[in-house]
Amino acid sequence: EKRNPGEKEFLQAVYEVLESLIPVVEKRPDLVEAGIIDRIVEPERQIIFRVPWVDDNGKVQVNRGFRVQFNSAIGPYKGGIRLHPSVCASVIKFLGFEQIFKNSLTGLPIGGGKGGSDFDPKGKSDGEVMRFCQSFMTELCKHIGADTDVPAGDIGTGAREIGYMFGQYKRIRNEFTGVLTGKGLSYGGSLARTEATGYGLCYYTSEMIKCMKNETFAGKTVVISGSGNVAIYATEKATELGGKVVALSDSNGYVYDPNGINLDVVKQIKEVERGRIKEYVNRVQGAEYHEGCSGIWTIKCDIALPCATQNEINEESAKALVANGVFAVAEGANMPSTPEAIAVFQNAGVLFGPAKAANAGGVATSALEMSQNSERLSWTFEEVDAKLKNIMTNIFHNSYNAAKEYGLEGNLVAGANIAGFLKVADAMKWQGIAY
Ligand code: NDP
Numbered sequence: 001e002k003r004n005p006g007e008k009e010f011l012q013a014v015y016e017v018l019e020s021l022i023p024v025v026e027k028r029p030d031l032v033e034a035g036i037i038d039r040i041v042e043p044e045r046q047i048i049f050r051v052p053w054v055d056d057n058g059k060v061q062v063n064r065g066f067r068v069q070f071n072s073a074i075g076p077y078k079g080g081i082r083l084h085p086s087v088c089a090s091v092i093k094f095l096g097f098e099q100i101f102k103n104s105l106t107g108l109p110i111g112g113g114k115g116g117s118d119f120d121p122k123g124k125s126d127g128e129v130m131r132f133c134q135s136f137m138t139e140l141c142k143h144i145g146a147d148t149d150v151p152a153g154d155i156g157t158g159a160r161e162i163g164y165m166f167g168q169y170k171r172i173r174n175e176f177t178g179v180l181t182g183k184g185l186s187y188g189g190s191l192a193r194t195e196a197t198g199y200g201l202c203y204y205t206s207e208m209i210k211c212m213k214n215e216t217f218a219g220k221t222v223v224i225s226g227s228g229n230v231a232i233y234a235t236e237k238a239t240e241l242g243g244k245v246v247a248l249s250d251s252n253g254y255v256y257d258p259n260g261i262n263l264d265v266v267k268q269i270k271e272v273e274r275g276r277i278k279e280y281v282n283r284v285q286g287a288e289y290h291e292g293c294s295g296i297w298t299i300k301c302d303i304a305l306p307c308a309t310q311n312e313i314n315e316e317s318a319k320a321l322v323a324n325g326v327f328a329v330a331e332g333a334n335m336p337s338t339p340e341a342i343a344v345f346q347n348a349g350v351l352f353g354p355a356k357a358a359n360a361g362g363v364a365t366s367a368l369e370m371s372q373n374s375e376r377l378s379w380t381f382e383e384v385d386a387k388l389k390n391i392m393t394n395i396f397h398n399s400y401n402a403a404k405e406y407g408l409e410g411n412l413v414a415g416a417n418i419a420g421f422l423k424v425a426d427a428m429k430w431q432g433i434a435y
Contacts, residue, residue: 007090009310013097013335014041020417023406034429040421043096045069048089049139051117053131065136067115068096069149073427076147077113078103078363080154080182083161087116091310095154095334099363101420102356105395108367113149115140121156133164141169146177146373152366153182155309158229159194163187178373181366185378190369192384193362197332198233199385200361201305202241203392205330208353209303211400212410213327218242223301225249225293226308227270227277230332230359234305235263247299249308250277254296257287300324307332318344331355342413357395357416364391 004010018037025032051063066089069077079099082092092114100112119132144151153162162182169179176188183189192199202217209215222243224231227250235245244260255261255277265283269275281289293308297317304326306313312333313321318341321329329345330353331337337345337352345352365388372378395416402422403415 004090004093007093009094009335010090010097012339013094016339016413017097017101017417017421020414021421023408024418024421027406028425031425031429035433036425036428039428039433040071040100040424041097043068043070043093044072046089046093047140047143051119051132051136051139053128053135055128056125063117063119063132063136065115065117065139066092067140067143067149067151068092068113069143070096070112070114071100071424072111073424073431074104075109075111077149078110078152078366079112079114080116080152080362081157081161081165082114082116082154083119083121083156084116085118085120087118092116094310098334098356100424101417102360103363103367104420104423105357105398105416106360106364106367106391107394108364108391110363110367113151114154115151116154116157119156121161126160129161130164133161134168137165137168138172140165141172144169144179146179146370150178150366150370151180152363153229155228158182159184159189178370181369183369188369188373190365190372190384191379191381192388193365193369194229195233195236195385196365196388197230197359197362198235198307199237200364200388200392201230201234201307201330201332201358202237203361203389204353204358204396205303205305205328206241207393207396208330208351208412209328211396212351215327216242217303220244220302221246221300222303222305223247223296223299224305224307224332225254225296225312225336226306226333227266228307230362231307232263232266232270234307234332235261235266238303238305239263243303246301247296248277248280249293249296251293251308252276253278253289253291254293255280255287255289256299257284259286297321298324302327304329305332306336308336309333310335311338313337313341315340315344317341321345322348322350326350329353330358332359334359346411346413352412353396354413354416356420357399357412360395361388361392364388
């Protein structure tokens, strides 16, 4: 805490991981001797920079850019770029820290990093977004590269933003390489990357409920928060697997549709018109809109998939979900449940899949995009989707088995932290301490 004053999200993420590692530390004194715990909580490098740009009225605006290169023990830094007014050093550090373990869990050779800016793309014109992205990349391009650090999308950064950033990188560096993932299909993007986090979340959840409760999505009522990239494709896959998704949200409020969300309407509003979820009730009969996003957790459901942002489920919301009979919760967003909420779920015997494991499908598919860029080939949708499914299934089993091995059977939070940690820790140990 003294080293990272005021960084509450970062400290929250570190505490959760370190608590899970207590049995590992007891069993593996060699890792403590190699100083792994002290080293892993310190980013290898943090870059903070000024991002000036000119708005449509000719006025100069200044935002702050971040890139945290947290850990490169098992591969080049990899992690998204978040564009949201709440972005600060603490948020980027928590995301970068979690990314180390998530990336390790995918089984692919990628290290952990994260970046972003306090720029808010909402309400900005395409021209403003482009000028911001170009200015952001003008500095960032000095620090990244296809074999060094490969950023991707996150909140506020979709195909449009990645396109502008890629264009600027190419212009400055005069090289066409896989320096970013989440690219458009015509210039090196991977099929199924758009769907990957949401689909992957459902593959993980399916495996979790099958193996631990002999259940499936079929006939289950599902509540999903958010209405961005992760929420939309989680809705698509959950519906395809037989679930009925009855609610979605944004930071203003949520919609409840007892007949099951009509995803074509949502895609039109969010992906084409860049509108608000509220608009849904003007187009679909029988749906209701409620102001305030946390009310979504009072809706009765069997499975809850938080896919908006950090700390969106607190203790009270968790209790409401449990009282309404939820039997499984899996995190599509990063750290959407507070530590108190996680305790409520675990004490009530609710199956709980943590973000690091459950939402790793996005970054896994980004790594598959890197592979395709390296060999200058494109794989089919089916090929990528099959690999994604296989990766998510393995993540569940590896986490489950790690928890069991360390006497914590059924605790998927501990399992994900332990399994993700061990691979990175061993790599750090064998690579020696750099003087
Ligand atoms: P998008 O920008 O596409 O969508 C974000 C959604 O969450 C929007 O509906 C947004 O509503 C809502 N939201 C954002 N901030 C808040 C807030 N403070 N309070 C309430 N709602 C909020 O982002 P993604 O779907 O890509 O990301 C969602 C989550 O998933 C994030 O935690 C992200 O880190 C995580 N994630 C994303 C991956 C990806 O591949 N995209 C991969 C792994 C994790 P509004 O429009 O009102 O802001």
